[in-house]
Amino acid sequence: MINKLISQRITVNLWFDKNAEEAINFYTSIFNNSSIKGITHYTKEGFEIHHMPEGTVMNIVFELDGQEFLALNGGPVFQFNEAVSFVVNCSDQDEIDYYWNKLAAGGDPKAQVCGWLKDQFGLSWQIVPTILSELLKDKDPGKTSRVMAAMMQMKKIDLILLEKAFAHHK
Known part of the structure; x- marks a missing residue:
């Protein structure tokens, strides 16, 4: 379970279209004390809602300089902006x-x-x-x-x- 990999009470969740793994590999290569702690994948269940092929990366728990984050491949529904x-x-x-x-x-x-x-x-x-x-x-x-x-x-x-x-x- 992905939540067992998270030790913080509050964790930032970053919504990516379909490139979370590429982004997290990029970020963890830049910051010291960084790593990928766990990855989950979409199953065929819920396809009518998430529209992600079975086996696609769903969540990644990772650390940047000791700070935990969660990344989600959630599709193109939301985009980052400068508000955060x-x-x-x-x-x-x-x-x-x-x-x-x-x-x-x-x-x-x-x-x-x-x-x-x-x-x-x-x-x-x-x-x-x-x-x-x-x-x-x-x-x-x-x-x-x-x-x-x-x-x-x-x-x-x-x-x-x-x-x-x-x-x-x-």
Whole structure:
């Protein structure tokens, strides 16, 4: 049973058309401490409802960096949109570059703004430096405004430019 593979009380379920296995293999190849924990397949039962051929992957329980998820091949009924995104907190520019380049590969270049990107499967990600929240909550509104203005001009976050904007005095 797929639920026995899930140890969290609340687990994100990602609805894919028919490419959940491809997507999960992609994601688990990017993040350390990631794995596929279990896969279930459609049977002939319920075909009139799910319209999936017998043997097609139905659910995949997987982990990304220790966080559990569930993927479903549910057909083309629902699509991802930017209302839900995954935030990847990065300690430095090398991490930002790594996750941005990996997740953006094959994605929608028009959906890249302020550290956000949409991957090749339509899932939205925010690739952000962990220091960003500190830069944006400084007591000096001039600093936070400069950081925000600099960030709004970026696709992929450039940590050096954010730090320069923060430190810049006119």
